[in-house]
Amino acid sequence: EAGVTQFPSHSVIEKGQTVTLRCDPISGHDNLYWYRRVMGKEIKFLLHFVKESKQDESGMPNNRFLAERTGGTYSTLKVQPAELEDSGVYFCASSHGVGSEQYFGPGTRLTVT
């Protein structure tokens, strides 16, 4: 069984540009989560999908971030326009049930210059 995959593994963009991160959850997992870790800080929750619906987006930092999960399969996280403070590692996780173990992808390292 394939694990959670994320693309790209690393992205370097200039301030003001747009970047789209992708996450493919484990097949059959209805729950998908986005987290991020900025330099020197703890990992923070961004949002949670149940199938294609946003269940909780309380962690999204501002309206420059847009997450989608059309069809309830893979998810994208778009940052537009990117700012320097958006640099960090963005993790995606999926779980079968909401109380189940969360399985994490390898992360996407975003660098905004």
Next chain:
Amino acid sequence: KQEVTQIPAALSVPEGENLVLNCSFTDSAIYNLQWFRQDPGKGLTSLLLIQSSQREQTSGRLNASLDKSSGRSTLYIAASQPGDSATYLCAVKPDSNYQLIWGAGTKLIIKP
């Protein structure tokens, strides 16, 4: 507001020693607690998941305990090996929602 603290921030021990990593949380109303390891430049690997009704979980040389009333969890690593070197993170899932609240991690170095 739930806060998770991990002490120490870094730990270096000789190979073969048994060691304990600590995780504390401020609100005992948790659904479960997970321990993860992260290798440099890599993703997060789940090690153990303890449900709120459980007191401990074991996997190989790893044993995690949970004391909800005191807001503490420990990760015990027996007979440490250089391959155990990594950052260990604990995360709690509050009762009230489904996100994980994370500690800052303990960076563990096992010296050969």
